[in-house]
Amino acid sequence: MRFPEYRPRRLRKNDTLRKMVRETQLEISDFILPLFVVEGKGIKNPLRSLPGQFQYSPDMLVKEAHEVVRSGVPAVILFGVPLEKDAVGSQAYAKEGVTQQAIRGLKDAYPELIVITDVCLCEYTDHGHCGIISHGDVDNDSTLDILGKVSLSHVQAGADMVAPSDMMDGRVGAIREALDESGYESIPIMAYSAKYCSAFYGPFRDAAQSAPQFGDRKSYQMDPANSDEAIREVELDIDEGADIVMVKPALSYLDIIWRVRTSFNRPVAAYNVSGEYAMVKAAAQNNWIDGERCMLEILTSIKRAGADLIITYHALEAARAILQPSRKR
Numbered sequence: 668m669r670f671p672e673y674r675p676r677r678l679r680k681n682d683t684l685r686k687m688v689r690e691t692q693l694e695i696s697d698f699i700l701p702l703f704v705v706e707g708k709g710i711k712n713p714l715r716s717l718p719g720q721f722q723y724s725p726d727m728l729v730k731e732a733h734e735v736v737r738s739g740v741p742a743v744i745l746f747g748v749p750l751e752k753d754a755v756g757s758q759a760y761a762k763e764g765v766t767q768q769a770i771r772g773l774k775d776a777y778p779e780l781i782v783i784t785d786v787c788l789c790e791y792t793d794h795g796h797c798g799i800i801s802h803g804d805v806d807n808d809s810t811l812d813i814l815g816k817v818s819l820s821h822v823q824a825g826a827d828m829v830a831p832s833d834m835m836d837g838r839v840g841a842i843r844e845a846l847d848e849s850g851y852e853s854i855p856i857m858a859y860s861a862k863y864c865s866a867f868y869g870p871f872r873d874a875a876q877s878a879p880q881f882g883d884r885k886s887y888q889m890d891p892a893n894s895d896e897a898i899r900e901v902e903l904d905i906d907e908g909a910d911i912v913m914v915k916p917a918l919s920y921l922d923i924i925w926r927v928r929t930s931f932n933r934p935v936a937a938y939n940v941s942g943e944y945a946m947v948k949a950a951a952q953n954n955w956i957d958g959e960r961c962m963l964e965i966l967t968s969i970k971r972a973g974a975d976l977i978i979t980y981h982a983l984e985a986a987r988a989i990l991q992p993s994r995k996r
């Protein structure tokens with residue numbers, strides 16, 4: 668390929684040609700919308716650090732889900748924020764817990780909506796860590812039993828899929844076993860496999876009221892500097908029965924998404940996390956960037972890197988933009 672025989676600009680001449688040779692296409696069915704659910708009735712609290720996102724009580728969540736179903740976005744991932752927290756996060760597996768109520772409400776109203784649940788203890792523990800504390804650190808193996816119980820209670824309430832985000836070793840296997848023992852062998856697990864200890868989770872921790880009360884998550888979430896370790900994590904989760912593997916966050920980890928895509932034959936999800944969303948919103952509110960174009964460029968880059976599924980707070984806006992492309996693009 669040499670200039671002037673090859674002129675790349677020939678195929679960029681107009682929109683139709685550009686569309687014909689476009690390599691990556693965002694689709695509405697790529698998206699999963701995260702939703703926060705709190706106890707009570709009639710609540711729709713705007714989240715200051717996540718403009719356009721809210722905490723919903725279960726009844727209001729069902730109303731919001733109408734928009735999701737109408738948009739064509741096929742799935743939501745639920746984060747429960749309970750009123751009562753304790754050392755072992757017992758509200759996480761309570762039959763009448765806030766997440767369980769939300770799952771039942773959503774599945775009753777919209778059986779076709781895929782309801783995924785985040786399985787973790789940090790929203791439910793008074794210390795804000797993702798597992799049971801022993802000698803000042805999160806104890807791996809005693810946390811596994813609870814994660815199995817939480818997953819089972821979500822599935823019994825009607826969840827279509829569970830997504831463990833705690834980063835305990837062996838949790839995918841423990842959850843798979845807990846589900847299978849109760850006859851739920853057909854419920855898939857989407858594992859947060861390569862989940863990094865990231866500063867981009869800041870706004871989420873306000874929304875889920877889940878900031879650790881002491882220390883940090885470095886003893887269980889991954890070091891941002893590591894790539895080979897992500898491959899080992901994904902391998903382990905696949906061995907233990909993960910159906911979908913996830914990389915989180917997305918933007919600073921596009922190389923990891925690509926490596927996971929090319930190393931394994933499993934659907935790959937990427938989490939476009941709260942801080943990534945908040946940065947776009949903040950800059951757009953200041954008119955420093957075109958928010959919609961940046962959003963679509965970011966989502967396209969995550970898909971181009973190899974993600975089949977994108978968990979994103981932008982899901983509804985992105986679905987609208989895909990349905991009605993504005994002329995300025």
Ligand code: PBG
Nearest residue numbers: 787789832867868871940941942
């Ligand atoms: C729970 C969990 C977190 C996120 C998803 N699940 C927070 C954390 O690990 O501290 C972050 C999502 C986001 O930032 O949007 N462990």
